[in-house]
Amino acid sequence: CFLQHGNAGEGQSTPATCSPLCRCEDGGADCSGRGLTAVPTGLSAFTYYLDISMNNITELPANVFRNLPYLEELRLAGNDLSFIHPDALSGLHQLKVLMLQNNQLRTVPSAALRNLHSLQSLRLDANHITVVPEDSFEGLQQLRHLWLDDNSLTEVPIGPLRHQGNLQALTLALNRIVHIPDHAFANLTSLVVLHLHNNRIQEIGKNCFTGLENLETLDLNFNNLMTFPEAIQTLPKLKELGFHSNNIAVIPEGAFHKNPLLRAIHLYDNPLSFVGVTAFQNLSDLSSLMLRGASMMQEFPILTGTVKLESLTLTGTKISSIPNDLCDVLSLLRTLDLSYNHIQALPSLQGCVKLQEISLQHNQLQQIDRDTFHGLSALRILDLSQNQIKSIHRDGFLFLSGLTNLDLSQNALSGVPTAGLTALNQLKLSGNLQMKQPLSAQSLPKLRSISVPYAYQCCAFIGCDTLLSSTQEAARKRASGGEEDVERVSLVMHCSPSPGAFKPCDHLLGSWMIRL
């Protein structure tokens, strides 16, 4: 609702006024997107919020806000501002938020900012700033949040930031910074968030982050870093670190041993070839670890102390074995992706009782023992495809009562145990060329989709003229009481490769070997 005109003398404030070019409400004036070329006049002296964004104002003259001493938030984003008079913002002693983003500024208007002693948030992002004068933020003792991203800076404005002890969040992202010298942020002891993503940073000093004792989030994504940023060792409170999409080949031993509070590390899209086995040790708050394509890595990383890991992805390495105590350490694990390695055998994963997904495709597994998946009742998806598995213990899946998807395709199996797979919905067996005998869907009540090595094996699932001999048919009927059988076969929606004219269900000349 619009601000009502009150009668003086009834304890109401002096009659409020508003510019016809704006919409005023509760001390706020919205004059945005009206094609204005100058700051509107005639606003109430008690205006505390003024939005003139998305207009066509190219410059701010001196004292243009002198009648608005109570202004706390001023939005000038999305104009064409290229010049701000040194006295343009004078008188705004209570201004806390100043938005100058999306304009045409080439330098920080340091003179105009000097007396904004209450300013907490300053947005200068999406301008064309190439120069940050030494005295740019001198008067701003209360500054907490500074946006300088999406400009044309070629270096960190070290001098101008030197006295910003209250600054808590800073973004210098999307600039052209190439190098971060030592002690670049030395006095920013209150800084909690630092974004440097999308620059051209190739190299950083070993002490470039010295002084950032409260930093929790550091974003170095999308740069050209050639070596691991060892400078992070001076960041004891770091919780989130990103350096994905860089050119880092090696993660050294003990890489994060000085950052015990790390919760998230984003390091994908780096040409990793080697990862130190002790790199990820004792990160007791880390919940997810994703390492892809460290092709030279031969040993499984030591993860002792990294006890809260819920998701572990470690693919594309030369790792050939998994530590026996993996699940003693990672009892909270929910997803485990160890595909595309050289793993030859599995320990018991019994302790990982929360596991829901296991991906082990593309390894060199030979067999599955009785207790490999013992106790994993929460497991839903198990991918063991593209291995060399010859045998699976008959109780190998006994405890997988929650398993819905099982992929055993492209192995060397001649048979598959089904005990325990009461919830199985999808089963893939194609590519097990030794598996020639007919398959029975008897103990797979929920099966909906199956792929088999040979088309004739589908006959048991999709109700074509039965392949089963009369004795097997009678046995099945007795076991299921007769009616359930007809209903269950029709429920199996999909079986491939499906039999047809050239892939008949019946064998020719009495031998199931002879089929087209």
Place this chain on the structure above:
Amino acid sequence: HRPHKQSMSSGCQSGCLTCSEYNGCLSCKPRLFIFLERNGMKQTGVCLPSCPSGYYGTRSPDRNDCTKCRPECDSCFTSNFCTRCRPGFYLHQGKCLQTCPEGRVPSTAQRECVL
């Protein structure tokens, strides 16, 4: 179902690069943030120089997005750094807390933990 007619910036709202009659802005001019306004089931894209209250902006070379702050934040710098809290919460080093740490007291007016 209305035909999905897409047009270039001339026929669109200010700030749009492409838009459709039904969904508003589909992409924005450089350096503007795209924000999806909800109106019941319908979503309408708008292009803004800054994200609305309760959202923060993430800039990248090819797109600028608005993402929701945490529930207890009125405004934020990133997903885990608030700049202003909702009533009943108090700001301390980018966190909106229901009680202030030792040595600080809650200021209801500023919604901050102060000395």
